[in-house]
Amino acid sequence: MRLVDEITERPAPQTLPAPSGPRAPTGPVPLIVPPASIPPPATSAPVLPYLPAVQPKIVAPVTSQVATTPFAEATLNLASKPAPAAVATPPKRKRRRLIALAVVVLVPLTLAIVLRDSAFVERITGKGYDTNPLPTHSFDRPVFTGAEYTITTQLIAITDGLPTNYWETEHDLVDYTASTAKSTGDGAHASIVGGTIGTPQGGLHTLPVYFDPQSVYLPGTTESEPWTRKPYQPGWRSRRIFSTDSIVMFQDVIDPTLRNEVPTSVQSETRHDIPVTTYSYTFAFADFYESAPSLFERFRVVDGNAGADAVVNVTVSLDDHWVVRYLDVDVDYHSVLEHRAKSDVGVQYPYRYTMDVIKVTDKPDPVDLPTNTVEATTTTTTPPTLPVVTP
């Protein structure tokens, strides 16, 4: 309010009221009659009744009735002087303005030149800053209680004299809260003819396995046979399916080294109805470790399987929470075939690993454990089929 009062207390520029008729005397009549011709003023500047402190302001058009009234004409001598179009700026003031303008321009310019390499100016210009759009920090894992994902490993071997591609797929459905999981393994194969992988022939094996915190449930040889419940082998490795770390984050795949690589493509797409940004990288097999050490550690099983110049393609899809929704590491199988498989007939060499997250959820689908079970006769058990490469 105080501010309002201060503002409103400021004197407003005065205007001359426009006379509506012959001027009526309102005060004492001046005793001195003005001479017939008024001598010109001493200075060339007109004497205005009020000059605003900040900006000269013409409050009424000079051609209006106000300027042409006899009183104004007599007082301001406007008849013999041309009406000023604008208030002329004194030369001294003009100089001051020029100096101020020069200061305003030159000081920042000088500062910008002198301090161009300073940290603060670089903050403004962006010089000295990394332009890579990928972040330089890790992200918290979103809270989820269930997940469904597939892990596919592709291998190559010489089988019956023919180069053959093998698929081993593990489809996991995990309830992390209840610590129950269902893992279904599946396999397929196809011959490679003329450098092209044929249509997968499935049915090599389908092995659903159930997990709870204490046991693993293995199916019988036929559907009518009861399931076999076996306690885990000593150790905790076979229980890693219950770790939410199976769903990897940005920082688990893209380390500072891989971040430094220039992606061959970046594209927005949708995977399982989730919008993702997909980054693709390509490097030579000899540079795999030095391009992506953390990823190489995950996929170390391919070490030594390909020639130094073999092409490695890496594809990573990240969602809005920086969860890796899709991860694919693909070593050129032609090189694996020439480098290893042909000299070691019958042995399957892994060359490709794909993880596809179908969903992570707060409301997991319940995993119903088999009820028709028999206890295993021995305490040691063969670990269930797990992918060649652990996620």
Add this chain to the structure above:
Amino acid sequence: MAKKKKKKKGHGGLKFMAFVVVVVMLIVGISKGAKTEVGQRITGHRQDRRVENTRLTPRFGFASAKVRIAVGSIYNVNGGVMDLTETSDVSIDRRSARASTERAMSPTATEVAPGVTAIPYGTFEESRSEVLTRDYKYVSADEAGWPWTRSIVQPYYYGTATDDHYIPMIDDLMGFELRQTPSKPITVEPVAGLKRDSLTRPAVNSPTAPSDVAKTYSYEFDFSTYRRVLPILAGRTNFDAPPETVVTVTIGFDAVGLLRFADVSIPTTTATTLAQALGNYQFADYHYTFEVTEISGEAITIDLPTDFVDEVAPTDDAPADTVPAEAPPVETVPAVAP
């Protein structure tokens, strides 16, 4: 007068409104602008994106190195357990891609009092020598006078001493999550068999080589986190423990970012429980130490044994990188050149 005042009030109100609008626009503009890239830089919230902070440490090229690796294990033998330490002194020559290792296994010494180290009663001493090339592995016989055994190795160099990245760089180990994990103050506890007075490393013998551990980080996290944030180190330690097990990690790098020291341990009780569950003659590791004792820009000579027998007869196209078996023996024991 009242008329005049009223007029003034109206004019000032407009100015005040304009003032308020300008202030609001300033506030909104600043808050929006602070979220932009330039705004974040000006406010100092993008310092992690300074080039010097995101630039990778160049890989350090060395010609030879000597590394000592010690692994503490609980050994289940006939229902009882023994605490054993296997020490490997590894000499690496990168030019010839050869590595020789002197392995020794003995009962773990424990510090029974400050400065007093006691070796447990009982004898369990084992030692052997190995020479690894890209193609063959030579292992000395258990008894003196017997020839070495040579076998073909699969070309899985990674993790072996012949791998170019056997001594990792700081950027290999320290990912984004580990960088954000606060390092604990260093606690140097005298570890049985690995007693040391400080973290000072021996000086190197090359003017271009690093001289000492320059940065040391110490952490304590659960086993799941350890596997997640230090996957390369976790891949070298053969630990198996429940996810909630506390893991203590200390890693030290020299001035050029080369790993010079790593120490990882879990409680011995966890390893003892596992060893007992695994059964007779089974090991469960609980402690791992990796220490680069020497690094040099000059190559060293690692001789191959000449008195050896092939474990599996090499195929016709097997590489011949060695002295032929029938060659006259020059030395019967592999020697690491000084």
